[in-house]
Amino acid sequence: MAKNSFLKSVIATILLLLGLYAFFTIVVYPSNDEQHSHTLFGSQEKIGNSGWKLDSPGTFLSRPVKIYMYDLPRKFTYGVIESYAMARGGEKGRVNDDALLKYPGNQHSAEWYLFADLTRPDRGADSPVTRVLDPEEADLFYVPFFSSLSLVVNPIRPTNVAVEGPQYSDDEMQENLIEWLGEQVYWKRNNGWDHVFICQDPNALYKIVDRVKNGVFLVSDFGRLGRDQASLVKDVILPYSHRINTFHGGVGVENRKSLLFFMGNRYRKEGGKIRDMLFKVLEKEEDVIIKHGAQSRESRRMASQGMHTSKFCLHPAGDTPSACRLFDAVVSLCIPVIVSDYIELPFEDVIDYKKIAIFVDSNSAIKPGYLVKLLREMSKERILEFQLQLEKICCIRKQITFVYPSYENK
Numbered sequence: 001m002a003k004n005s006f007l008k009s010v011i012a013t014i015l016l017l018l019g020l021y022a023f024f025t026i027v028v029y030p031s032n033d034e035q036h037s038h039t040l041f042g043s044q045e046k047i048g049n050s051g052w053k054l055d056s057p058g059t060f061l062s063r064p065v066k067i068y069m070y071d072l073p074r075k076f077t078y079g080v081i082e083s084y085a086m087a088r089g090g091e092k093g094r095v096n097d098d099a100l101l102k103y104p105g106n107q108h109s110a111e112w113y114l115f116a117d118l119t120r121p122d123r124g125a126d127s128p129v130t131r132v133l134d135p136e137e138a139d140l141f142y143v144p145f146f147s148s149l150s151l152v153v154n155p156i157r158p159t160n161v162a163v164e165g166p167q168y169s170d171d172e173m174q175e176n177l178i179e180w181l182g183e184q185v186y187w188k189r190n191n192g193w194d195h196v197f198i199c200q201d202p203n204a205l206y207k208i209v210d211r212v213k214n215g216v217f218l219v220s221d222f223g224r225l226g227r228d229q230a231s232l233v234k235d236v237i238l239p240y241s242h243r244i245n246t247f248h249g250g251v252g253v254e255n256r257k258s259l260l261f262f263m264g265n266r267y268r269k270e271g272g273k274i275r276d277m278l279f280k281v282l283e284k285e286e287d288v289i290i291k292h293g294a295q296s297r298e299s300r301r302m303a304s305q306g307m308h309t310s311k312f313c314l315h316p317a318g319d320t321p322s323a324c325r326l327f328d329a330v331v332s333l334c335i336p337v338i339v340s341d342y343i344e345l346p347f348e349d350v351i352d353y354k355k356i357a358i359f360v361d362s363n364s365a366i367k368p369g370y371l372v373k374l375l376r377e378m379s380k381e382r383i384l385e386f387q388l389q390l391e392k393i394c395c396i397r398k399q400i401t402f403v404y405p406s407y408e409n410k
Helices: 002-027 044-049 078-087 110-118 147-151 170-182 185-189 270-282 297-308 325-331 370-376 380-394
Strands: 065-069 129-131 140-143 195-198 216-219 258-264 288-292 310-316 335-339
Touching: 065 110, 078 147, 110 147, 110 195, 147 170, 147 195, 170 185, 258 270, 258 297, 258 370, 270 288, 270 310, 270 370, 288 297, 297 310, 297 325, 310 325, 325 335, 325 380, 335 380
Parallel strands: 065 129, 065 140, 140 195, 195 216, 258 288, 258 310, 310 335
Antiparallel strands: none
């Protein structure tokens, strides 16, 4: 009973630490060559230097939290990367050295960052999280299945294009994972409630989510999860990986000639229907840039340019309440304008989002003239205040560096 009581008391803290790592290593990338100066979870001192502190209830524990990461069969980790490359004409067969495999850049890369750090032999001894090799010592169990990448292994092809050979099956992989977990004594011991899964893509683990819902989910939002599957009581919202280049020009409005910028799919499902309405009320405003565009290398370059030269960046709901665009705006020092009534944001108990973003309810945002009037009336001084707070989060100032390079300039 003492063991279970302790586990319940540390889950919130350990997941906050997991999440804080993700925020600083996904949203913020190293600006110099000291790429390995921090471990995944950093140190208490370094997190403090960022300007963000863990106050009650998110206080550090008196001893490191012990995580046991399952040594999953290769097909659930490196095998997913390998299958992704093979489906796109890359690898022709199994790679002998897994170190040669590169996780593809995408907005759900946190699953790779967590796995890569926990497998590093040189993790810092001062980390508040310790990986243990004996499951009897563990407080929590991490299941490192690359669920988001597995979902998109097979590229989207026209229906009239034939594909030769056996096809990768995400459904099959999920079922295989359940079978494997069912054989693990520690999964059966507590019916999985002390197990952690990362499933950032809204559809990741969709086939088995009801069978692992007792565990803790690290997700981007709850848009596709039912109330009986996920909640803020047991789960943690993680940030997306940003997909555009970080802005290094510092605060200021002189070179930000556009008032408001948005580039993305105009037509989305569910809550994202607000996008088409926003296009209609904003597309004729002279100092607003609002463009329809799909994900591509060229569109990311165009988005970088647009966000770096605009004062505000629009963040409407997509198919689910959140999108990576918010974190693109953060690293661009472009003040996010959030139009998403049901959004849950990462680490709201640590970060005061009202200091870095403007929230507008959907009904007000689609009124002709409302949004642009609100933004045009904001003073230069207030804009600079927002930018300074964004800069704190980005840690653009050079005293802090974090692990793992971004996918910038690619």
